[in-house]
Each structure stands twice: as C-alpha cells, then as structure tokens.
Amino acid sequence: MKKQVTLLKEYTKGLWEINPVFKQVLGMCPTLAVTVSAINGIAMALATTFVLVLSNLIISLIRKLIPPQVRIASYIVIIATFVTIADLVMKAQFPELSKALGPFIPLIVVNCLILGRAEAFASKNTPIRALMDSLGNGTGFLIVLFIIGGIREIIGSGTLLGFQIMPQVFEPWLIMILPAGAFLTLGLLMGLANFYVESKKSKERESIIQKYRSSKQVQLTEPGV
Amino acid sequence: MELFLLFISAAIINNFVLSMFLGICPFIGVSNKFSSALSMGMATTFVMVITSVVSWLIWFLVLVPNNLEFLQIPAFILVIASLVQFVEMFIKKVSQPIYRALGIFLPLITTNCAILGLALLISMKDYSFLEGIFFGLGAGAGFTLALIIMAGIREELELADVPKPFRGAPITLIVAGLLALAFMGFAGMIS
Numbered sequence: 001m002k003k004q005v006t007l008l009k010e011y012t013k014g015l016w017e018i019n020p021v022f023k024q025v026l027g028m029c030p031t032l033a034v035t036v037s038a039i040n041g042i043a044m045a046l047a048t049t050f051v052l053v054l055s056n057l058i059i060s061l062i063r064k065l066i067p068p069q070v071r072i073a074s075y076i077v078i079i080a081t082f083v084t085i086a087d088l089v090m091k092a093q094f095p096e097l098s099k100a101l102g103p104f105i106p107l108i109v110v111n112c113l114i115l116g117r118a119e120a121f122a123s124k125n126t127p128i129r130a131l132m133d134s135l136g137n138g139t140g141f142l143i144v145l146f147i148i149g150g151i152r153e154i155i156g157s158g159t160l161l162g163f164q165i166m167p168q169v170f171e172p173w174l175i176m177i178l179p180a181g182a183f184l185t186l187g188l189l190m191g192l193a194n195f196y197v198e199s200k201k202s203k204e205r206e207s208i209i210q211k212y213r214s215s216k217q218v219q220l221t222e223p224g225v
Numbered sequence: 226m227e228l229f230l231l232f233i234s235a236a237i238i239n240n241f242v243l244s245m246f247l248g249i250c251p252f253i254g255v256s257n258k259f260s261s262a263l264s265m266g267m268a269t270t271f272v273m274v275i276t277s278v279v280s281w282l283i284w285f286l287v288l289v290p291n292n293l294e295f296l297q298i299p300a301f302i303l304v305i306a307s308l309v310q311f312v313e314m315f316i317k318k319v320s321q322p323i324y325r326a327l328g329i330f331l332p333l334i335t336t337n338c339a340i341l342g343l344a345l346l347i348s349m350k351d352y353s354f355l356e357g358i359f360f361g362l363g364a365g366a367g368f369t370l371a372l373i374i375m376a377g378i379r380e381e382l383e384l385a386d387v388p389k390p391f392r393g394a395p396i397t398l399i400v401a402g403l404l405a406l407a408f409m410g411f412a413g414m415i416s
Contacts (some may be wrong), residue, residue, distance in 0.1 A: 033246035150391035183402030
C-alpha cells in the first residue's frame with residue numbers, strides 16, 4: 001500500500017520536487033516559445049493551468065468508466081474540449097495576447113505535461129487529489145514561465161511587465177528576445193537548478209557519512225575500553 | 226519558384242525547431258544517436274507531408290464550408306492520431322525493414338507538436354493546396370536537418386568534459402541555443 005500523503009503535499013510537490021519544466025522536462029515547446037516577455041509567460045501558464053486542472057478533474061471523475069484500451073484517445077478528446085474553450089475565450093477577451101501566443105494556445109492539446117499528469121496521476125487518484133496535483137503542477141509551470149519570461153524581458157528589452165526597469169543607458173541584449181536567447185536562458189537555469197540539487201544532496205551525504213563515522217568510532221572505541 | 230522559396234523558408238529560415246520551437250521534445254529526446262535521429266526525421270517528414278494534405282482537405286473542404294471552425298482542434302488531433310496509426314500499419318505491411326527501423330518512433334509522432342503546429346499554421350496562413358504540401362515538406366526537411374546536426378554534435382559531446390550539473394538536458398539546450406544563433410544567419414536570405 002502506497003503511503004498516503006497529505007493534500008497540501010500533493011500541491012506543494014508540483015512547485016519544486018516534480019516541477020514540470022526543471023524535473024520532468026515536460027512542456028518545453030511553450031516554455032521556450034512564448035517567454036519573450038513575462039506577461040506572455042503568465043498568460044500561457046494560466047491557460048495551461050486552466051486546461052490541466054479541468055481536464056484532470058474530469059478524467060479523475062470518470063476514470064472508472066473509461067476502458068483502459070481507449071483511455072489515451074478519451075483523454076485527448078477531453079483535453080481538446082478544454083483547449084478549444086480556452087482558445088475561444090482568449091480570442092474573444094484578449095485578442096492581442098492571443099495573437100502574440102500564436103498557435104501555442106491550440107497546441108496546449110499536445111503539451112505532454114497535461115497528458116503526462118492525466119496518465120501518471122489523475123487516472124489513478126481521487127478527484128480532490130487530482131485537483132491539488134494539477135493545481136500544484138500548474139503553479140510550478142507558472143513560476144518557471146514567469147522567471148524565464150522575466151529574465152528575458154529584463155535583459156532583452158529592459159522592462160518587466162511593460163515597466164521600464166533597467167536604466168536608460170542600458171543597451172538591451174537583442175539576443176535574449178530572439179529564439180537563441182530562450183534556449184540559452186532555459187539551459188543555464190536548468191543547469192543552476194541541477195547544481196543546487198546536487199550540492200544539497202552532497203551536503204546531506206556528507207552529514208550522513210559524518211554521523212556514521214562518529215557512531216562507528218564510538219563502537220570501535222567502546223569494546224576496547 | 227515561389228513554392229521553392231516557401232520550401233527553403235520553412236526548412237532553414239523559419240526552422241520549426243530552432244526558430245519556432247515546435248517539436249522540442251523529440252529534438253531533445255531522440256537526438257543522442259545519429260542513426261535514430263535520421264529515422265525519426267524521416268518518419269516525421271513522412272507524416273508531416275501526409276498531415277498537410279489531409280488537414281488542408283479537412284479544414285478547407287469540411288470545416289470551413291460548414292461553419293465548424295470551432296471543431297478545429299479536436300478534429301485535427303483525432304485525424305493526426307489515426308493517421309499515424311494508419312501509416313504505421315501501412316509501413317508494417319509494405320516494408321518490414323523500414324518498420325523495424327522506425328519502430329517506436331512512429332507512435333511518438335502523435336504527440337509531436339510540430340505536426341499539429343503544421344496543420345494549424347496551414348489553416349492560419351490560408352495556404353493553397355500545393356503551398357501546403359511544400360510547406361509540410363520544408364518543415365519536415367528542417368526538422369530532420371536540425372535533428373541530424375544536433376545528433377552529430379551530441380555524439381561529439383559524449384567525449385567532452387561537461388560540468389556535472391549541465392549534463393543531459395541543460396547542455397543540449399545550450400547547444401541548441403548556439404545552433405539557433407547560427408541559423409539566424411539565414412534570416413533575410415529571402416525578403
């Protein structure tokens with residue numbers, strides 16, 4: 001029997017532990033493509049979260065009705081429905097954002113993050129857990145997209161969310177808002193994230209070794225006394 | 226001539242992977258060996274050309290005349306999924322060696338956003354039937370080109386001394402960034 005984790009844990013694990021971009025390396029296309037500015041990143045992440053949460057909720061609710069042979073096809077139909085809703089709402093309410101994001105709103109349908117969470121989590125867990133899990137993953141996705149979009153916008157055009165941040169004398173690095181900048185930023189950020197995890201792990205390992213050594217010394221010295 | 230320019234533009238200038246960020250997942254996942262990169266590229270190109278034909282027919286002959294544009298996403302994704310299945314069965318029947326070479330790559334193509342992206346772009350840009358085919362061909366050629374270059378670099382990278390935290394996905398992304406920089410040199414080739 002798997003150990004039951006608290007609902008809060010289902011939410012927080014998506015933020016870092018299984019962060020969609022850094023840890024699962026899912027949903028790379030939108031991560032790279034739309035993060036020219038922070039606002040685009042936020043809009044994309046919100047649209048993705050909307051689809052992720054609602055489709056996972058529905059999938060979790062009807063998970064016992066779907067025959068396993070056709071489950072992937074049924075998931076895709078459910079996801080496509082919500083993507084269509086998101087796409088039409090964006091087109092009607094935020095035409096400029098919708099134009100800036102181009103084909104990437106309809107492309108949420110093939111974002112592996114959504115199908116991945118549906119297959120790995122929502123199809124095996126209760127609706128409330130699936131809800132927390134998808135909210136957590138959505139938030140994790142939002143954070144990453146905001147960070148990358150923010151970095152690229154600050155360095156590439158000197159603004160954040162449209163406000164001038166860098167001093168006027170700062171010459172924006174055009175490369176950051178071009179495709180190459182997206183690859184470089186994400187690559188470096190991922191490397192940094194790995195570096196952080198790695199150093200934390202080695203510290204833990206060292207402390208365990210230290211503990212083991214000190215306990216061994218005690219054992220070694222004790223019989224001799 | 227215009228069709229040729231469209232092909233070149235889709236293949237090199239607006240490369241699907243390096244400047245439009247479509248199909249990043251297979252680009253990172255399958256680019257560690259030259260031979261598998263080539264197979265993946267061929268399979269994707271094949272499906273892309275068929276997809277551009279079928280999605281053009283569905284969009285301009287079925288959905289638009291009947292005012293069913295809102296069904297675009299589910300219709301395209303279902304068509305692509307069944308198309309990939311059909312292509313897989315067809316190749317299995319016709320040529321066993323090709324089937325074995327492409328093997329696991331064929332089902333993966335369904336979730337490749339480059340395919341759905343291609344279908345959506347064709348409908349967005351109102352391409353004619355022939356233009357659609359050449360656009361699909363160019364997109365496939367560009368995808369294959371990027372994948373092959375990347376695989377070549379990564380085979381060399383195996384021998385390089387990469388800092389440990391950067392091994393795997395991060396260094397691949399950075400290399401892709403440099404490749405994208407190189408491909409920027411093609412911008413402006415066709416005005």
